[in-house]
Amino acid sequence: MGSVPSSKHDLSIDTAPARPKGLKLVLRRVREKASVWLLPIMQRAARAYVGGESLNDALVVARRFAAEGMSSTLSYWNSLDASPRQVADEYLSSIERLAATGLDSYLSIKPPALRFDCGLAAELADQAHRHGIRLHCDSHGPEVADATNAMMQAMVERKAACDVSTTIPGRWFRSRCDVERAIDCGRKVRVVKGEWPDPTDPKRDLRAGFLDVIDRLAGRARHVAVASHNVSLAAEAMTRLRTAGTSCELELLFGLPMTRSQAWAKANGLDVRIYVPYGPGYIPHAINQLRRKPRIAWWILKDILTPKRWK
Numbered sequence: 001m002g003s004v005p006s007s008k009h010d011l012s013i014d015t016a017p018a019r020p021k022g023l024k025l026v027l028r029r030v031r032e033k034a035s036v037w038l039l040p041i042m043q044r045a046a047r048a049y050v051g052g053e054s055l056n057d058a059l060v061v062a063r064r065f066a067a068e069g070m071s072s073t074l075s076y077w078n079s080l081d082a083s084p085r086q087v088a089d090e091y092l093s094s095i096e097r098l099a100a101t102g103l104d105s106y107l108s109i110k111p112p113a114l115r116f117d118c119g120l121a122a123e124l125a126d127q128a129h130r131h132g133i134r135l136h137c138d139s140h141g142p143e144v145a146d147a148t149n150a151m152m153q154a155m156v157e158r159k160a161a162c163d164v165s166t167t168i169p170g171r172w173f174r175s176r177c178d179v180e181r182a183i184d185c186g187r188k189v190r191v192v193k194g195e196w197p198d199p200t201d202p203k204r205d206l207r208a209g210f211l212d213v214i215d216r217l218a219g220r221a222r223h224v225a226v227a228s229h230n231v232s233l234a235a236e237a238m239t240r241l242r243t244a245g246t247s248c249e250l251e252l253l254f255g256l257p258m259t260r261s262q263a264w265a266k267a268n269g270l271d272v273r274i275y276v277p278y279g280p281g282y283i284p285h286a287i288n289q290l291r292r293k294p295r296i297a298w299w300i301l302k303d304i305l306t307p308k309r310w311k
Contacts, residue, residue, distance in 0.1 A: 058278035075108035099131035106134035116147040118154035125158035139167035169194025170210030190225040219244035225251040
């Protein structure tokens with residue numbers, strides 16, 4: 001039994017004993033080999049882990065989580081041949097529909113899909129302002145971070161800064177400056193490990209980088225979403241934020257197993273928000289992730305076979 005460092009906000013977790021390194025290596029190789037035949041199974045199973053092809057499908061998922069006491073954020077994943085105008089129209093529709101549902105939800109957008117068009121960004125901000133929906137910019141590679149910030153600024157000029165939130169990856173050195181910018185603007189922040197490495201420091205420790213961003217936000221940020229399925233890391237991050245008196249929540253991707261994270265959050269009385277991706281672009285992305293990271297296939301398979309999931 002282990003726990004995070006002692007404080008009045010301790011969020012205890014159970015930890016399994018470490019396996020011998022030799023056994024870990026053998027298990028990893030077995031998983032990599034088995035992933036070849038597991039992939040077709042995972043392709044079918046993956047559809048239970050996405051919001052669907054349409055906004056209607058995603059709203060069904062969001063309502064289901066709302067009935068279980070969890071909030072959400074919806075994100076449209078476009079196909080590669082979609083034009084910025086088409087993507088913007090989908091976002092505009094999502095804003096209007098979200099407002100009509102009354103759900104505790106906001107819209108996550110992908111700046112590269114809009115080609116960082118500040119005119120389209122302003123159009124989205126106007127619509128979001130009319131309907132009272134928060135806009136959030138997902139994170140992509142470090143090489144487009146400045147373009148994303150410029151697009152967010154175009155939104156802020158049409159909308160209150162607190163209604164435009166941002167994602168900050170722990171694995172980038174530049175994130176320290178981005179933290180200060182977010183705090184100065186009063187933006188809510190989602191913290192992630194980051195999918196794209198920092199070319200100036202490609203071997204940066206992901207856990208250390210994540211917690212460094214958390215420490216810089218603690219006691220200063222308006223609100224922080226801790227986006228991680230790693231229960232140990234999430235517990236440490238949320239302990240630090242709560243000790244500093246910072247509003248925070250756990251954010252999980254509907255596309256990765258959530259059973260253990262949800263159980264831990266419930267046991268500790270924490271708010272949970274589910275990121276619900278939908279649209280034609282998500283399934284190809286999910287399958288690509290399974291090919292690159294075979295361990296995800298095993299993780300999903302174990303979650304599928306968990307009796308609690310079916311119950």
